[in-house]
Amino acid sequence: MSAPNKSYDPVEVEVLKPEAVEKARDEALAAIAAAADLDALHEAEIAHAKDRSPLALANREIGALPPAAKADAGKRVGQARAAVSRAVAERRAELAAERDARVLVEESVDVTLPWDRAPRGGRHPLTTLTERIAEVFGALGWEVNEGPEVEAEWMNFDALNIGRDHPARSPQDTFFIDTPGYDPDVDDGRDALILRTQTSPLQIRSMLTRKPPLHMVSIGRTFRTDALDATHTPVFNQIEGLVVDEGIGMADLKGTLDYFVQEMFGAGLTSRLRPNYFPFTEPSAELDMQCFVCHGSSVGDPDNPCRTCSSEGWIELGGCGVVNPRVLVSVGIDPERYSGFAFGIGLERTLMFRHGIADMHDIVEGDVRFTLPFGVEI
Known part of the structure; x- marks a missing residue:
């Protein structure tokens, strides 16, 4: 098989x-x-x-x-x-x-590229200017006061000898706040509310609660019904100084202002007082300072013009004077024993001529390109 x-x-x-x-x-x-x-x-x-x-x-x-x-x-x-x-x-x-x-x-990263392409900006120059002024007067032993921006009409006007018929008390100049129950024909203004038009009410508050001697500087925002343009703004910052003591006069005011001008703008500068009128001071004056750029050398010299002072030799800073006795009486201080002086300066205006700023919009609009050149100045 x-x-x-x-x-x-x-x-x-x-x-x-x-x-x-x-x-x-x-x-x-x-x-x-x-x-x-x-x-x-x-x-x-x-x-x-x-x-x-x-x-x-x-x-x-x-x-x-x-x-x-x-x-x-x-x-x-x-x-x-x-x-x-x-x-x-x-x-x-x-x-x-x-x-x-x-x-x-x-997807490589070029480490040599600029790391700060998004600008970090800087402190607003108004902030640094305010702090610098506070330091100047703090060195004299003065107090720095702050207070409410919504203020009683009496504090803002009546106590400062600004009468009921004064143009500043009209709605064309002042922001009034609706106050229930307030009758302007009956009440004396203590119950009416406004946005303060100056920092002087801070001084009134201090004089009402404290006894002389008083040495203070008041700094803060103020409000007026101005339209925003190149030289005006409805919200601006103001600094006001006040001294109340025995034997205070115009000589003390002039010496203090000369000290302030030299500390803020340079040694050797001086100030001058031009007669004027303010309800809360008597006598009153406009405060000018010597131009910190040309020191007056451009006056009458067409070949050497000064853009800062327009070749006038002086720059206007604000108002000042001896405290009106009526203001002292309104806060309960004896004008026969005490006297004082006061002055007020607008910070925006000071900043504009100090740094050659031509338009108020640059100061208030918050553009980082404006604050960047000022850096972190302290």
Whole structure:
């Protein structure tokens, strides 16, 4: 009896033929090599190396072969799949390296670029000017007072000898606040509320609650019904000084103002007083200071004009005078025993001529390009 013919293989599976396996392998390798980035490689891997790929499907058909044919087919398919897996790994490493190199170029940070391209600005010059003035008078032992911006009409006007018929008390000049129950024909103004038009009410408050001697400087915002333009603003800052003691007169005022001018604008400068009228001082004067740029040398010299003082030699600062005895009486201070002086200066105006600022809008609009040149001056 003859033995069985084990070399005979009656089963032929098309996808397991050598030429079919080689074709699937070559197509896979070509697709992998053509992948331009990691996403394209991922797509090629799914199509040619994962469970639904031609080689994976061919591997499943090996079980249908006779035992004698399984080893050869399994070796052939396994070698093809291994080649594809190696190609995927190598191509992935290449594409990852290319991606990392590209990121280093495209997303690099140039550490030599300016780090402060967004300007940080600076302290507002009004703030530094206010603090400087407070330091000047603090060195004299004066107190710096602050108080409410919403003030009683009596404090702002009546106590300062500003009568009911004075133009400053009209709505054209003053912001009045609706005060329930207030009758201007009956009440004396103590119950009416306004936005203070000056910082003088702070001095009235101090004189009502304290006894002389008094040495103080009042700093704060004030309000008037002016339209905002190049030289006016409805909200502005003011500083007012007050001294009340025995034997105080114009000589003390002049000496104090000369000290202030020299401390703020430079040694050797002086001030002058021009007669004027204010209800709360008597006698009263306008305060001028010698021009801190030309020191008066530009007066009468057309070849050497001064833009700061317009070649006048003097710059107007504010008003001043000896405290009117009526103001002292209104706060309960004996004018026969005590006297005093007072002065007021607008900070915005001082800032404008000190730094050559031509437009009030620059001061109040908060543009960082305005404050930046002033830096962090202290």
